[in-house]
Amino acid sequence: MKKILLLTLSLLLVGCSIGQIEDTNGDEDYTIETISNEKIISGGSSASLGSIQTTVNGNTKYKVDKFSGIKTIETFRLNNESFNLSIMCEVEKGNFMVALTTDSEIVKVFKNNDTDNYVIDNHKGTYYLKIVGESAKFNISYSNDN
Numbered sequence: 001m002k003k004i005l006l007l008t009l010s011l012l013l014v015g016c017s018i019g020q021i022e023d024t025n026g027d028e029d030y031t032i033e034t035i036s037n038e039k040i041i042s043g044g045s046s047a048s049l050g051s052i053q054t055t056v057n058g059n060t061k062y063k064v065d066k067f068s069g070i071k072t073i074e075t076f077r078l079n080n081e082s083f084n085l086s087i088m089c090e091v092e093k094g095n096f097m098v099a100l101t102t103d104s105e106i107v108k109v110f111k112n113n114d115t116d117n118y119v120i121d122n123h124k125g126t127y128y129l130k131i132v133g134e135s136a137k138f139n140i141s142y143s144n145d146n
Helices: 002-017 037-042
Strands: 046-056 059-101 106-110 114-145
Touching (some): 037 106
16 A cells, blocks of 8 residues: 555656756756747746745736746736836746747846836737746746836
8 A cells, every 4th residue: 555655656746847847057047048039939838836826906926836838927918008017036946037028029038036127118019928947946026017
């Protein structure tokens, strides 16, 4: 009985790591190494463990213990509007990026382990706030002041 339980537990733990992208550039370098800019723009899939997302009064907090891939966490559809996006990002492990994209380009890459913002004035179009990771452990919080 113990052998079956240990085998089942082992398979669950191995299964949890499927889909993670290895951090290949060292512990102190958080630069995305494997995922291309083209893939970031076009989108893709992601795998995560231990994620929590909360939104209170327009402020969103997102924490993940292990994340790999590309995920759109917010979509902004503007109709001749302006907005100020403020992001605080803390990376503990792996490679990580928060990017604002359109359908054709990366507009802004937000700084890791810092607070950063981006202002769009009087624009019409769709913007995507994306997280990109390679075995990343991170916390971000962001708000859109428009």
